[in-house]
Amino acid sequence: MAFLISPALRSAAEDWLSHARALKAASERTVAAYRADVIGFLSFLSAHHGGQEGLAPLARVDVSDMRAWMASERARGVSARSLARSLSAVKGFYRWVAEREGFEPTAVLSTRSPKFQKRLPRPLAEDAARDMIARVDLQAREPWVAARDTAVVTLLYGCGLRISEALSLTGADAPLPEVLRITGKGGKERIVPVIAPARTAVDGYLKLCPHPQQPRAALFRGVRGGALNPRAIQKVMEAARLQLGLPATATPHAMRHSFATHLLNAGGDLRSIQELLGHASLSTTQAYTAVDTARLMEVYAAAHPRARTA
Template structure:
């Protein structure tokens, strides 16, 4: 932060506090924002050869924005990462312009480079079922096999992120018909728990050699500590090799599959958005691999004027 003027450093800190308090961004997101904007402010200091105060930031031009982006691209920053950095800088500038009363057109009009979005790749329904069956065969100990099945069943049956499944504690057992899940950015959602998921967790708890304690992790590692996500990633990697599935068949792919298969069965896109905990419907659209024709079909069936 030594290249950044005290006034800019204070403004950045106030903006980050506002982002965390008002928008509920996760700590990792806040730190990514801090790094991106600090990098931008440091570049402007070096570019001008002197510390940049708030008034200097108001005068940043389009050509200076292009110079910053060219420097990043020259340093090997990809289009996707550059777009993320520009988004953070624009968000900071919107806030700063409103607070300081200047027009941030040069920054806000800067266009991000185009990049091809990577769409998620869900498993086919039979492959998802086969994954759960094959995961059970990977462990030597019965309780470990039951644990792995329970976790993967929660990912596919309830659309949980792996961090959310492994964040469950003994106080959540036995699993109720619905779970309150605290997701990204501290957003809470209610998720129905299907009977096979409840049964899988009950079987695991019955076989687990460690007692279920309210404050302790529900899913235990072999030594009794919290289960590491890498253990589930590893068991799924072995299972997908056995099944001949691609490397995209990961724990996160089970969540993709949950959403895609729900939609294919006639589920409402907005309801699926709520189940996944997405802030934007466009995120759910990408997540469920929905094409334009399928979206129009859902729209025509659900819209009151259709």
């Protein structure tokens, strides 16, 4: 229904997206998701109000309009989780445009997000994480490719990096120091200690890599010498997890989850883990305590005599 949007509404949406991109250093993928969410909402409004022109319809949106939009989305099969994300984007747009145009956005901003069950992180067990790294090393025929894949996965687990963060390292970062300055989501910087096994794995890769390292080029290279595509790491982990009998949740991101969970199990405090992961909110990091509690309850149910006979 995007064709129903007036030029003024489309222009306002694009201006907000440019603002979000600059202010939050949002990735292109994030911006694309914001665009789809906001344009979808504006398309609904245009159809709902008979295709009115200009920005005036935005100021007249009320609670019934918001309910109608959310009902329409659910009727299309949109999940509560996805609708909550869309509502968040719409609220961000409304805050910005209301301040610029001088109207009251309370009806939109006060709309409650639909409830949904938050997904808990799916970490690997400690021995499974070690087995994954060892098995990744056996997947490639070329020794340097095997060393590269092992180095990347070791960084994910040893430092809690996102795959995008590991692959954003450049030749200027080599040899890896004892601490790295990582720029994560939203342009937020954090300091990450680099454990000795991770530095050793990267050194091993660098010794075998046939492509000369350049300060501004990607540290991890593809077979043809360009920047390594994250899909290559996803595929090698897919092969390894099938051989190890691990679930489909054993992905590159699961190595980051495993890093956090195993630190927590070893006595790490949430604030420190929050800093290491680069989470903006402590509530995000607190999901790992739920993982730990869930596992504790499983052990209790399996081992407690009264639980077994209940």
